[in-house]
Amino acid sequence: MKGVLVLEDGTVFHGESCGKPGQTGGEVVFSTAMTGYQEVFTDPSFAGQIVALTYPLVGNYGISACYQEAARAAARGIIIKEEAVDISGGAKVKRLSQFLEENDLVGIKGVDTRTLTKHLRTHGTMRGIISTLETPVDVLVQMARELPLISEQKLTEQVSTADRYILPGSWPTVAVLDLGVKSNSIRTLSKLGCTVVVLPAYSTPGDIMAVEPDGLFISNGPGDPKSIPQVTETVRSLLGCLPMMGICMGHQILALALGADTYKMKFGHRGGNQPVKDLATGRVYITSQNHGFSIRPESLPHDTVVTHINLNDGTIEGIKHKHLPLFSVQFHPEGAPGPRDTTNLFIDFMRNMSLQGGGHCA
Amino acid sequence: MPKDPAIKKVLVIGSGPIIIGQAAEFDYAGTQACRTLKEEGIKVVLINSNPATIMTDAEMADRIYLEPLTLDFVIEVIKVERPDGLLPTLGGQVGLNMAEKLWEAGVLDKYNVRLLGTPVWAIKKAEDRKLFKELMEELQEPIPASAIVNSIEDALSTADKLTYPVIVRPAFTLGGTGGGVASRSEELEVIASKGLKLSPVNQLLIEQSVAGWKEIEYEVIRDAKDNCITICNMENIDPVGIHTGDSIVVAPSQTLSDVEHQTLRSASIRIIRALGIEGGCNIQYALHPNKLEYYVIEVNPRLSRSSALASKATGYPIARVATKVALGYSLDEITNSVTGSTSACFEPALDYVVVKIPRWPFDKFETAQRKLGSQMKATGEVMALGRNFESALLKGIRSLELDTQTLSMSELKTLTKEELFEALKYADDRRLWVIAEAFRRGISIREVEKATSINPFFLSKIANLVQWESKLAAAGSDRETLLMAKTLGFSDAQIAEFCQMTTLEVRALRKKYGIEAAFRMVDTCAGEFPAATPYYYSTYGEANELEVSEENKVIVIGSGPIRIGQGIEFDYCSVHSAWALQEAGASAVVINNNPETVSTDFDTSSTLFFEPLTDEEVLNVIEQEKPAGVLVQFGGQTAINLAKPLAEAGVTILGTSVSDMDLAEDREKFHHILQELQIPHPQGGTAMSVKGAEEIALELGFPVLVRPSYVLGGRAMEIVYNQGELRQYLTQAVKVSRQNPILVDRYILGREVEVDAVSDGRDVLIPGIMEHVEKAGIHSGDSSAVFPSRSLPQEVIEKILDYTSRLARRMQIKGMLNIQFVVQGLEVYVLEANPRSSRTVPFISKVLNTPLVKIATRIMLGQSLADQGYQPAGEKGYIYLAPEKITAVKMPVFSFAKLADVETSLGPEMKSTGEVLGLDTDPTKAMYKAFLAAGYDIPPQGTILATIADKDKAEALEILKGFHMLGYTIAATPGTAKMLQGEGVAAILVNKIKDGSPHVVDFIRQGKADLVINTLTRGKEPARDGFRIRRAAVEYGVACTTSLDTVRAILKVMESMIRVKSLQDYIGG
């Protein structure tokens, strides 16, 4: 079945349907990760987006239950060059096509994703529609233009947990504010021995303190951090009460809570090869990233310092509070997919909790 | 951390001659490093015995020592040069071992030379199997169960504790030399005894075999700040058990999940940290096919063949960055020279598939054991890029320049299913084609997977291509089908075959449909950032990214994979031609497919196309680039072969015209010209039958030289001494017929002489004459050559110069010309002429300090020799240059130790893989250095083992007497011993093989001989004895030669070294 990708600027890419037939729309972004397509497709941060993979062969080792980053795929659609037919890896492995069907994902294959990538890098991310129906292109362009912008969408509620749940462990107890948390963050905390309490995004400060946490972990998630001011408020009201660690969207939320501002980037950072410099040590780490918003450097309050920057474009990759045990990073120390060079940050969080854990303002 | 200001002068150790396991990749690494050092304002001192390399060019380093890579010589260089630092990681295993020896000898301490990049203990821990094992245990990195042994007994008892099969891996050897898998104790005994001998420290690792697992490699770089990045991972399609150098490899990995990849990546970083390497390092793993379990196979604490591949595969200049890191820079202080804007501290993202396929020498060595195992056998490799695996694979196959350009191999068509299964199970170099043939016969992917342990992902891709073969035959050539076929990488020629059209028809149809090659950029970042480096590969059905400049462009055709007969020399020529073009204001476009070379380095040319060297693919580039012309004289026979099809397609070939080249290439036409110019050549004729051949031979008189007329490059060429041998050749070796004519030439027993000339069609520049040490009959590539010739009479020299210049003018040579002569008495015969740059051009250019390639390139751009300042004196029309003070001896180097069952005796077919140079003002010393550099380690006192054929006994006697007088012990087989004793030379009698142990082979195995002289006997049985003797010498690392000329040269060298002589000796009493 034929498929077509139409961008809001009228650019058209032809291909073939892969996954569920139909029509889907969203913000079109690209990721340069060469492995971990399953982790990408199930990363809740891709909610509202159609993700294109620059690596041309996808599905080579199939789909395995252990690589899910959330129960279901969050992306609105996928754009790939080639889907593997025969796959490697043993009996427990499913094919990509089956996964797409099961997740109701509309996708398109056979697309020249390199040309698409260059287009997006030049003109910035934009809205687009994948269609396997026979809808005329000009209609699709119009539809793409009428799609809500990413910032205008309520994405958090689509991916955050509806109810609080607990993964028992021992000390410390970490409250995870789930803005679309990836399983590997939770797994990493659990592996460190934490009792992990995952809370819905719109939990109140009271809800959070009710679990008697030793620290607050503000997760990654989709969309514009400014579209969920309630969450920022919640975090702000807990500043000084708890050690906090933020990742990706959680990092942006922490910055907003501290009084900084965020902006939408031209095409963001998505992939597993972004070099990030730790300004305190001068060391550089290769990181996994997936974000389209960033913190405005000039907006940072005096009591907040930049701890990490992106080596390629100098954007802020990490901040911490000068006095309070609060820090956050734009990248994903939990990897999945991507390098595990910065998993130490979880240990830093543990250390903060051991030094200053417990709620101080119930 | 900026660079360390204390380092002002750095010594770089090269890797020496090209041998299997150590090829052009170290010229690439060394050249990039030298350029980087110079860029940093550091004085570079270089030692390398390989004259065919670009790194040994005058411009590359401040001080270049073309000297033997032995401890003594390197110490000598250090004493003179007093470098501040030593970069040991660029010269392969040779460089690394040398650094360690220097350190052990206390030389580095004594002269205050700092080892840059990799500390000595890291070299030790990575290379010494025992220390490595301990380190891995300390890091809790899994390694297969194993034990270190120093004796055969221990090897056997260790194996009993593990379970067979076990693998034997000697310490400190290269390319798996001396290793192998043993399934039984008898096999283990044989492998272990060889391995012990070959390991310089007599140490072996006996290890549990994990054959059949995935073999995965990582390239890691670390800086002094402890920043670590992995440049690339590579997945071997062939499972563990087949050496990575002999495996088909893809990059990036295709069948590894992110968890598997990150697990190995993290392990790589832990390992490089533990080793404290500041620079690059290669780590190999075995990964379980279906679960997260792995073993570390080995660590190479240096740049390697794989790092060259990773560099070319990703566009990331590993050698350059590793050099900067060794100087003290941290990775984030270095810019990514591909994007020009981002930092070098990142990991490349690829948006294409890279396939590397090895090139094996079995076309030259028909008797060789072709099975692949843990010891590397390939001489070179090709790399191909595509947007899918299928196209990269097919492009790779075409790049190999084999008899087949596709996935089918005619010799496999006749195999039975059982034989196919057998071939699947025991891989040899034809494995890829065997798999395809299996699919054609309906064998399933599952079955093939079971027999080969190759991942079904790859197998299904091959199966897909096989299916497409029949699809094409059935569906024909509608637009859709054609586009899909092109996207999958099928060539026009192959499509033509399936659709029963001609290649040109397919091309025309394709153009009608608008199906054209699109070029895509290798940019290190999958399109995320704009890139500045024009490095392209072709694809179909996608957007074209090629930015064609308006500049005056010239294309240089490269020489493809390194193979016997076409080595790194041709890359030297291609690179120099590209540089000469740029210097002359043109922009140089290089097309090549060899990832090991300097020519495919991203900043050698103005634009680089990584493509197969077929007419279709080259024409695709030409159609878009629209160059002023194409240079075909520098890429060896590969490039020359393209001249005709390109010219027919209307492309301008610069320099000598295609029809003039044909005058040299076509024997008939060439003989015509020689007759016309009254230049003698060996008489001969073409035979279509056994009878015809016999008549010609009788008329010429034996011995004669025979060869099939259709093969190039001296293949299947033999000297036959009588009618019986002739008949045997005609009926067994090659089957003479009307379709398969045989050339029969008079064999001229004389001195072989060679000339490389440059001509503009009018004047001729003749840069000296090379004289071979061995008589004609041994291929020029396998002969030692003295340059300039020191013994030819003036009359002969003049004849050679005269013939050369008249031939060049007659053939209207514009560019390079190589001529081979045989000199008998005062008569000079022309053997052949090659209208292109030859193997010897690099070393002559260096010794004469005359840029021959540049001069030739400028001629092709339209300048004359006179324009360039080369004006012939007088009427002769030629300029003769010859070095006055210095003598150079070029000596071939062989890789017989890596190739089981290969006949090592030399003849008219080339067998060497590389060469070294000995350079000195004293010709005998030059010869001495050449022998040393080539690995003839002959002590001043020792034992010489001689088994001499009857026809050579008289000649040998004089030489052996000479050795005897120098105090050498002579050991000989009965006939030779009897002759010696008859002449009053005491000789130890050694049994022939048939006389029983201990016999001559035992003598060699026991390490009793320092030099083996074995001349060839004609006839069946003794020849087999000779073969076993020669093989034993090779396998046990004893110098062995079949040429008395070579032995005479050795004797002369040894004689020159004794310091006392009697008065009688001086006055000849």
Ligand SMILES: Nc1ncnc2c1ncn2[C@@H]1O[C@H](COP(=O)(O)OP(=O)(O)O)[C@@H](O)[C@H]1O
């Ligand atoms: N334990 C093992 N079992 C089976 N094959 C092995 C084992 N160890 C090594 N090999 C094979 O032998 C090859 C050569 O071994 P390696 O140690 O890498 O030698 P080299 O120094 O020549 O690269 C490897 O590429 C791998 O395929």
Ligand SMILES: Nc1ncnc2c1ncn2[C@@H]1O[C@H](COP(=O)(O)OP(=O)(O)O)[C@@H](O)[C@H]1O
């Ligand atoms: N007529 C001949 N007499 C003596 N030796 C010859 C003769 N023809 C060829 N040879 C020897 O064979 C070698 C290879 O022959 P050549 O024609 O040069 O083949 P190639 O094309 O491989 O260079 C020469 O280098 C020379 O030593």
Ligand SMILES: [Mg+2]
């Ligand atoms: Mg190896």
Ligand SMILES: [Mg+2]
């Ligand atoms: Mg020749």
